[in-house]
Amino acid sequence: MNLTSPSSVQAATSAAQSNSATSVNVLVLKKALDVQASTAMQLLQALPQPALQTEGALGTQVNTFA
Secondary structure, three states: OOOOOHHHHHHHHHHHHHHHHHHHHHHHHHHHHHHHHHHHHHHHHHOOOOOOOOOOOOOOOOOOOO
């Protein structure tokens, strides 16, 4: 008695391959986003910090940059 037909085996195999391909695509996307976030953080850290105001009415009471 034949319980599986070739078409059902092919469908199951193709579904498993599709799931594997999707998993790989998600992992590549996560890695790309991690690299992009790391690069953006390095760029932000490379920016010079503005000097704080020491005189006058503006900028001496609250540091709005922090």
